[in-house]
Amino acid sequence: MIILSSILLILVAAEKSAFVAGGIERNYTILRITPLNIEQIQFLSALYLNDDKMADFWKPPTRINETIHVMINPGFMKKFDRLLNEKSISYHIEINDFAQYLKNKKEMKRQRNLLFDNNRERRFWDDNNRNSNIFLGKYNSYDSIVRWLKNLEQRYDNIVTVKSIGTTAEERIIYGVKLGTKNVTSKPVIWLDAGIHAREWVAIHTALYLIQQLIIDYNSNSKIGEYLRLLDIYIYPCLNPDGYEYTQTKPNDPSVRLWRKSRGSTINYEWENGEKRYCKGVDLNRNFAFHFGEIGSSSSPCSNIYRGKYAFSEPETQAVRDALLPLREQIKAYITLHTYSQLWIYPYSHAANTYSSDIDELKAVAKEGVNSLMKLYGTEYQYGTGPEVIYAFSGGSSDWAKQSANVKYSYTIELRPSKSSNAGFILDKRELIPIGRETYEGIKVVIDKVIMEYKQSRN
Incomplete structure (x- = not known):
């Protein structure tokens, strides 16, 4: 607590100093930091847990000699440099001006021919995006995604049903689809979601790709046809549409593009010295009722990992709970997509060396999924619990x-x-x-396992 209190006072002083500086430091700067001992990890962890005004830690510091990336906000580079130097923590400037980096990325022209080397994919999107302005290989607005899902239901009504599970803080409806033939009333269910963190656009795009491929392959691939005859696959590509839409309002502004949380009510937060800040949103993947409020989450509303006032305090997590629990007798697999780190994580992640009773089966399927994924492009994934492969965290959806x-x-x-x-x-x-x-290849391993066990249960 002494370390934490000292750091909070330093941060408040740094914030005041930054404003006094008159905007001399205007850049968002990306640093690469490699902690060399446990003391450095503890110091960096205190910053990660309790501040988002000075720095945005893209991954928390958890392991000695493991690199992390930190975005320093304008006006704070000198202060952050001083803090690191006081603890003998070295760093490397990876990107000096991240806003300019984002602009350069946006200006790169899309090369559609490289993205659509599969003719069936191209035809599918040409046929189905006319009214929604959506196609793969680019990032789409939430409204475009919703229109596309509804178009799919109209064109493929034998296997596509649009589902809505609730309304967000800003009154957007959370939409997804149920994929499966409609001649059976009760089938095993696989649930897949993405976009619970606003800035993780790649996860949302990947969920859309999975919807596309399952529909494309339904009539042309007997294995996928069996998937949708025997199972219902629910896919919700964006659980945090408020946050996702916010990140698209100013895609060249790092503070907007890298927004992580929801966009719930603003909280007037008072620091220990009486300083007040107005902080918005909740980390929805810390808001589930599984060891809520424990490790890897923060009670500070200004933190990127703010867990909320209580478990399921947010309409988005309530929506998942209220849609998933009635299906609990049918759901055989739950998969939530995030970025980034190339990891396949299974429960439990709230504490080291804490496993479910069927850990051997979970691990075996994860290993097979990672190996299947890797065969396509050689992308290497690690698999394990959160503490084993990245960090411990509580209140997560997959553990819940x-x-x-x-x-x-x-x-x-x-x-x-x-x-x-x-x-x-x-x-x-x-x-x-x-x-x-490659993600499709990995997830098919899970689907195959569910189908195999379902067939065995009927014999």
Whole structure:
């Protein structure tokens, strides 16, 4: 607590000093930091947990000699440099002007021919995006996504049903689809969602790609046809549409493009010295009722990992809970897509060396999924619990689904790029289709396992 209190006072002083500086430091700067001992990790962790005004940690500092990337906000570089120097923490400037980096990315022309080398994919999107202005290989607005989902239901009404599960803080409806033949009233269910963190655009795009491929392959691939005859696959591509839409309002502004949380009510937060700040939103993946309020979450409304006032305090997480629990007898797999780090995470992630009773089965399917994914492009994933492969966190959706909804195969998949990549959340659009393809291969392993067990249960 002494370390934390000292850091909070330093941060408030740094904030005041930054404003006094008159905007001399205007750049968002990306640093690469490698902590060398436990003391450095503790110091950086205190910053990560309790501040978002000075710095945005893209990944928390959890392991000695493991690189993290931190975005320093304008006006704070000198102060952050001083803090690191006081603890003998060295760093490397990876990107000096991140706003300019984003502008350069936006100006890169899309090369459609490179993205659509599969003729069936091209025909599918040409046929189905006329009224929605959507296609893969680029990022789409939430409204465009919703229109596209509704178009799919009209064209493929034998296997596509549009579903809505609730309304967000800003009164957007959370839409998804149920994929499956409609001649059976009750089938095993696989649930897949994405976009619970606003800045993770790649995850949302990947969920759309999975919808596309399952529909394309339904009539042309007997294996996929069996999937949709025997199962219902629910896919909700964007659980946090408020945050996602906000990130698209100023895509060249790092503070907007890299917004993580929801856009719920603004909280007037008072620091220990009486300083007041107005902070908005909740980290929805810390708001589920699984060891809520414990490790890897923050009670500070200004933190990027603010957990909310209580479990399921937010309409978005309430929507997931209220839609998923009535299906608990049918749901056999829950998969939530995130970016980034190339990880396949299974429960439990709130504490080290804490496993479910069927850990061997969870691990075996994860291993097979990672191996299947890797065969396509050689992309290497790690698999394990959160503490084993990245960090411990509480209040996450996949842990909650495992415990509270009793979902056997419950996974969080962190997509490309790797942990060490400076691209972070800003991937070249040319990677979007390959990410979708390899993820599809990995997820088919889970579907195959569910179908195999379903067939065995009927014999």
